[in-house]
Each structure stands twice: as C-alpha cells, then as structure tokens.
Amino acid sequence: MGNVEWGGALPPLSIEYAGERHDVPSVPGFSIGRAGDLVIDDNPHLHRRFLMIRAEQGMWWIHNVGSHLTATVCDRERTLQAALAPGGRMPVLADILDVIFTAGRTVYDLTLVTRSHGVGAADETEVGVGEATAGRVSLNHAQRLLLLVLAEGVLLGTSGPGDIPTSTAAAKRLGWTVPAFTRRLDNLCLKLERAGARGLRAGAGRVSTHRRLRLVEYAITTRLVSRADLVLLEQHTRTRSST
Known part of the structure; x- marks a missing residue:
C-alpha cells in the first residue's frame, strides 16, 4: 500500500x-x-x-x-x-x-x-500494444468491475470477442443504471486514451461502435485485468444478491 x-x-x-x-x-x-x-x-x-x-x-x-x-x-x-x-x-x-x-x-x-500521484496518468511500467506503447494505468474499483464484466467470457474462454455484453446487459449485471454505466465507460475510455490506447474513438471525437470490443482487447493485452481478478466480480455479485 x-x-x-x-x-x-x-x-x-x-x-x-x-x-x-x-x-x-x-x-x-x-x-x-x-x-x-x-x-x-x-x-x-x-x-x-x-x-x-x-x-x-x-x-x-x-x-x-x-x-x-x-x-x-x-x-x-x-x-x-x-x-x-x-x-x-x-x-x-x-x-x-x-x-x-x-x-x-x-x-x-x-x-x-x-501527494504527487495523478489518477489516470500512466505509471512507469509500459507495455507494447500493436503500433502504440501504452502506460499501465491505475483503475479504481468501479472501473475494474466494468472491465471485468465486459471481459468475463473472454477471460474464462467461454465466449469470443464477438459476444461481449451490451452496455444494458453489463449495467444490469453490476446493478448500475445504464446512464451510470455509460458515464463510467466514457470516463474509462478517456483515461485509457490519455495513457496511449487506440481505437476507442472513430475519429473527429466520435465514439467507436466497436469500443467495447477494443476496450476488452486492450485490457487483456496490457494485463489491466486477468482471470484471477474475476473474484472481484463474484464478490460484487454476491454482495448485491444478499442485500
């Protein structure tokens, strides 16, 4: 810590x-x-x-x-x-x-x-991703849950990139409203773009229609999330069901 x-x-x-x-x-x-x-x-x-x-x-x-x-x-x-x-x-x-x-x-x-920590700024460790070099970023708990709910099937090997949940389905799984999920998705994509991620926008400031797919690919490739992290999603789901 x-x-x-x-x-x-x-x-x-x-x-x-x-x-x-x-x-x-x-x-x-x-x-x-x-x-x-x-x-x-x-x-x-x-x-x-x-x-x-x-x-x-x-x-x-x-x-x-x-x-x-x-x-x-x-x-x-x-x-x-x-x-x-x-x-x-x-x-x-x-x-x-x-x-x-x-x-x-x-x-x-x-x-x-x-102190001098900058949330959303790139850490010193860098990982090559295609043509770009992207810094590892610091995720808060909600951002990690968002990535995990989108990447769960790919991490488990039960589904492919084409089966990533919709925003509506992912929001329901997490117990968030769709606007809250979309807001967090927007903020996370902006944070990753600042760290060097590519493909989250289609150009001219427009949101890419494939950004959830690109987000999952980026998160897994740069090891922002792993299969071991899925326990956080399971804990979140259990906590919701018990309340």
Missing part, C-alpha cells in the same frame, strides 16, 4: 470524480453530496452533505456526516478496506483511496489522491 509519510507537512489532497479533479482546501473542509462543495448527483436518496474531508491534527480525515448511508473506503491493493458508517471518521492513510457508496439503486465512486 502507498502509505502516506508526510514528515510534518500536510500534502495537497484532491478528489477525482466523473473525470474531473477537485482540489480540497485544508480549511474549513470540503463537503460531498447532493448539495455539497462537490455535487455528486441530484439523487433524492443521497444526503445533501454525505462526506466531509478536512484537515485535523496535521492529517487529512474523511467524515461520514450523513444519517443512513455507509461508504466503503479502500486502497488500490485492497490491503486497507473499511466501512465508514454514519457518524464515523477515518484518517487518509494511503496516497490513493477509492470511496464507494450506494444511494438507492445507484453506485457511486470517487478517488482521494494525496
């Missing part, structure tokens, strides 16, 4: 949500919700102010100031994973933390980034 070692100086903290980055001031704090400093959605099931990020005692803290929603906070390696219940708080103890929560039928995810 990329533990934060600040050495007494409070590092900058930003939040990435829906492809945009928001810098967090150390005072008086930064609220997230239906009507917060970061407006997530007009979903009536979402608190007006759900989460609060602020600096206390020389550290960044995340507070759940809502009354009935719980957020899951985890690092990229899943060595840190905690449920942040209403009234709870926890320090930001990793350079990159994913925050995932559900309001009604909609799943939301955002990312807290401290």
Whole structure:
C-alpha cells in the first residue's frame, strides 16, 4: 500500500470524480453530496452533505456526516478496506483511496489522491500494444468491475470477442443504471486514451461502435485485468444478491 509519510507537512489532497479533479482546501473542509462543495448527483436518496474531508491534527480525515448511508473506503491493493458508517471518521492513510457508496439503486465512486500521484496518468511500467506503447494505468474499483464484466467470457474462454455484453446487459449485471454505466465507460475510455490506447474513438471525437470490443482487447493485452481478478466480480455479485 502507498502509505502516506508526510514528515510534518500536510500534502495537497484532491478528489477525482466523473473525470474531473477537485482540489480540497485544508480549511474549513470540503463537503460531498447532493448539495455539497462537490455535487455528486441530484439523487433524492443521497444526503445533501454525505462526506466531509478536512484537515485535523496535521492529517487529512474523511467524515461520514450523513444519517443512513455507509461508504466503503479502500486502497488500490485492497490491503486497507473499511466501512465508514454514519457518524464515523477515518484518517487518509494511503496516497490513493477509492470511496464507494450506494444511494438507492445507484453506485457511486470517487478517488482521494494525496501527494504527487495523478489518477489516470500512466505509471512507469509500459507495455507494447500493436503500433502504440501504452502506460499501465491505475483503475479504481468501479472501473475494474466494468472491465471485468465486459471481459468475463473472454477471460474464462467461454465466449469470443464477438459476444461481449451490451452496455444494458453489463449495467444490469453490476446493478448500475445504464446512464451510470455509460458515464463510467466514457470516463474509462478517456483515461485509457490519455495513457496511449487506440481505437476507442472513430475519429473527429466520435465514439467507436466497436469500443467495447477494443476496450476488452486492450485490457487483456496490457494485463489491466486477468482471470484471477474475476473474484472481484463474484464478490460484487454476491454482495448485491444478499442485500
């Protein structure tokens, strides 16, 4: 895990949500919700102010100031994973933390980034892909689930590239709305394009009709996801069926 070692100086903290980055001031704090400093959605099931990020005692803290929603906070390696219940708080103890929560039928995810990490920027490791060299990118939990639900059949060898699920079928499998799935798909494709992926757009800014196929090919070729990662999709499915 990329533990934060600040050495007494409070590092900058930003939040990435829906492809945009928001810098967090150390005072008086930064609220997230239906009507917060970061407006997530007009979903009536979402608190007006759900989460609060602020600096206390020389550290960044995340507070759940809502009354009935719980957020899951985890690092990229899943060595840190905690449920942040209403009234709870926890320090930001990793350079990159994913925050995932559900309001009604909609799943939301955002990312807290401290220090100089750039979410969506290419890592140092590079993998050749056809005519392009693409950097390995850092995926949040929702983006990994999206790739896995599209690539599942290919990873298992039970179907070919021509049998990749439609957006509607994939959204239903994950328990997301189609607009939420499409938004996350758009953001993921943009992130991968910035890292060097090709074929996700048809030119002149138009979306490729084959981008789900190209996305699966790219993810498997660059080892963004593997068959071993399918356990995350199974866990997600089990959690949905038990609630």
